[in-house]
Amino acid sequence: MISVMAGVHRSNAARCAALALLAACSGGGGGSSSSPQPSRAPTPAPTVSTAPTWEPGTYPASSTLANRCERPRTGVDLEGNPFPDRAGSLAYEKFWLRSWTHETYLWANEVPDRNPANYASPVAYFDTLKTTATTPSGTPKDDFHFSQPTEDYLRDRNSAPAASYGARLAVIDPYPPREVRVVYTDPGTPAAPVLARGDRILSVDGEDLVYGGETEAALDTINDGLFPRAAGETHVFEVQDTEGRKRSVTITSANLSEAPVNTVRVLDRDGGKVGYLLLNTFSPYATEAALADAVQTLADEAVSDLVLDLRYNGGGLLAIASQLSHMIAGPAYTRGQTFEQLRFNTGVGGTNPITGGHNDPVPFFAEGLGFSYDDGAVLPVLNLRRVYILTTEATCSASEAVINGLRGVDFEVELIGSTTCGKPYGFYPEDNCGQTYYTIQFQGVNDKGFGDYADGFAPTESFDGFAVSVPGCSVADDYTYPLGDPRERMLAAALQRRETGACPGLTMAKAAAPAWTRGAVQSGPPLIPRRAPLADERDMRLPGGRL
Amino acid sequence: MRRPVAAAGPAALFLLCACAGVPDEEGPALLTEEGVDAARTALSAALGRATITLGEPSATTAPVLVVLPPRPGPYEANSPALPLRFDVRSDAEGCRLVPEADGRRTLTLPKSACRPVPPR
Numbered sequence: 001m002i003s004v005m006a007g008v009h010r011s012n013a014a015r016c017a018a019l020a021l022l023a024a025c026s027g028g029g030g031g032s033s034s035s036p037q038p039s040r041a042p043t044p045a046p047t048v049s050t051a052p053t054w055e056p057g058t059y060p061a062s063s064t065l066a067n068r069c070e071r072p073r074t075g076v077d078l079e080g081n082p083f084p085d086r087a088g089s090l091a092y093e094k095f096w097l098r099s100w101t102h103e104t105y106l107w108a109n110e111v112p113d114r115n116p117a118n119y120a121s122p123v124a125y126f127d128t129l130k131t132t133a134t135t136p137s138g139t140p141k142d143d144f145h146f147s148q149p150t151e152d153y154l155r156d157r158n159s160a161p162a163a164s165y166g167a168r169l170a171v172i173d174p175y176p177p178r179e180v181r182v183v184y185t186d187p188g189t190p191a192a193p194v195l196a197r198g199d200r201i202l203s204v205d206g207e208d209l210v211y212g213g214e215t216e217a218a219l220d221t222i223n224d225g226l227f228p229r230a231a232g233e234t235h236v237f238e239v240q241d242t243e244g245r246k247r248s249v250t251i252t253s254a255n256l257s258e259a260p261v262n263t264v265r266v267l268d269r270d271g272g273k274v275g276y277l278l279l280n281t282f283s284p285y286a287t288e289a290a291l292a293d294a295v296q297t298l299a300d301e302a303v304s305d306l307v308l309d310l311r312y313n314g315g316g317l318l319a320i321a322s323q324l325s326h327m328i329a330g331p332a333y334t335r336g337q338t339f340e341q342l343r344f345n346t347g348v349g350g351t352n353p354i355t356g357g358h359n360d361p362v363p364f365f366a367e368g369l370g371f372s373y374d375d376g377a378v379l380p381v382l383n384l385r386r387v388y389i390l391t392t393e394a395t396c397s398a399s400e401a402v403i404n405g406l407r408g409v410d411f412e413v414e415l416i417g418s419t420t421c422g423k424p425y426g427f428y429p430e431d432n433c434g435q436t437y438y439t440i441q442f443q444g445v446n447d448k449g450f451g452d453y454a455d456g457f458a459p460t461e462s463f464d465g466f467a468v469s470v471p472g473c474s475v476a477d478d479y480t481y482p483l484g485d486p487r488e489r490m491l492a493a494a495l496q497r498r499e500t501g502a503c504p505g506l507t508m509a510k511a512a513a514p515a516w517t518r519g520a521v522q523s524g525p526p527l528i529p530r531r532a533p534l535a536d537e538r539d540m541r542l543p544g545g546r547l
Numbered sequence: 548m549r550r551p552v553a554a555a556g557p558a559a560l561f562l563l564c565a566c567a568g569v570p571d572e573e574g575p576a577l578l579t580e581e582g583v584d585a586a587r588t589a590l591s592a593a594l595g596r597a598t599i600t601l602g603e604p605s606a607t608t609a610p611v612l613v614v615l616p617p618r619p620g621p622y623e624a625n626s627p628a629l630p631l632r633f634d635v636r637s638d639a640e641g642c643r644l645v646p647e648a649d650g651r652r653t654l655t656l657p658k659s660a661c662r663p664v665p666p667r
Contacts, residue, residue: 425625
């Protein structure tokens, strides 16, 4: 059923997004949605008439410096939008970075005002425009600061579906003896019938993956096979299953989009039915409908508990994370509550400095938003009292927002696994003169105003003294059994926790540590995955190497 | 006085921002197939996007038009992007896309872009 008017749970945040359109209607310029436009139809802003000069502590409006380029682009970008560039200089580009950082960077007051003239390029200057503070664990507070050519940014975000086999691979050890294993396969893909979780890849097109790759050409053979460039490529792999049996498989790549919901299962257990939901991303718009369908399936089965497997989920859309949280907890917990509030730098008050709109909280959305599930259609709910969430260091961003958002309304969350990545931050990528910059601009906080989990969330039983402690069990990932199999170590621990209140022994957590964490000697050329948005475990990692 | 939607090229044919109060007698409507095309053109100009991707449901079957945000890039793991929602309404003067956030300022399409909601 479609509601004609906004539903009762429809948010101010949605209205905020619509307000951005009205800004365009009134000629106000600025962003046209809650996500910025990499190349907006240009609305020329007043420009400074002379090359900018450095006056410490004085920051011209970034709008007066934007798109004044040393090498202006002409024509349209990959999405058909005209480039907004005008003649300028490297000085303009660096001064734009300086003012934009001052206006929007979350920790702008921790950035020293350095003279842009002392830096050879905008990118070199940008690298300095961040805080050098550290988290309690000693890691950099801002480990998410980077840029990339805008052409790459646009290509990446428009590349789905991409050539793949439909298998996610983990490069557990890139050095000989190399270890590459199958993490999971997506249902209905070329990999699904021939590869299984835990399979170790021994060779690619006859090239020894474990000890070979001594030449550049040999490494290329391995990479080309693991990460196909185009649909229709056929490669031959020798693989070894978790019981040591070897076999040869031939797979042809296809253009695929990652399946957000990989597995939905109902487990009959003592004390009632337990739902298991493996959700690997919040990014594709198809996630919204896939999640609603999955939750409806679990609701139809009247599950009394849920194990939500986010161990490989690097995040995506906060709105869908909000919807999932509502579908788990139900209106008794979520009605009228805040899922997440975006906290910007201290200088912007109640305004979102990127969109220019009100910084309204993200509610727990109780209805479809139109990504792929009908706008205004009521979402199914499970009305549970607790959720067991399976986590690893790959559990990041919007996935962590689920944990934090639910805890913010006193919904019981149990973590089973290991410490999450610790990214309560976000950004709106911004193009200037052909380079897209990512600078942390907001921190998400829950209904209680909490969002300080830069060192991640960890089960209470873990030894991670810096992460935010959440009730649960410390358990390592387990490639021995398929995901969703009650014997699989993390799921088994969740079921045990549910049924007995106890955790399995900690020795289990150390048994499956990847080779490189055990201090393996690294010799020989490393295997460096070239690109595999669907097929390797690096798809949500930042270029800096951190999730 | 409010300013009209900034129009560009052929899109200007469809862009007559009402910038006035919505008449009381207006009612929900559906878009025709041609109306969807007109809406895309109007929205492209208003939003400054070459490509307009529509969400669910289809405005040909429900009196609502959902415009999806640009797809987040692979590193946007905490994306606050949301669709834009418009009510589709018609009145004596034309076919209107009314932003959810503010019912007063609308995008106006040719009257032929709308058709009545069929009785249930």
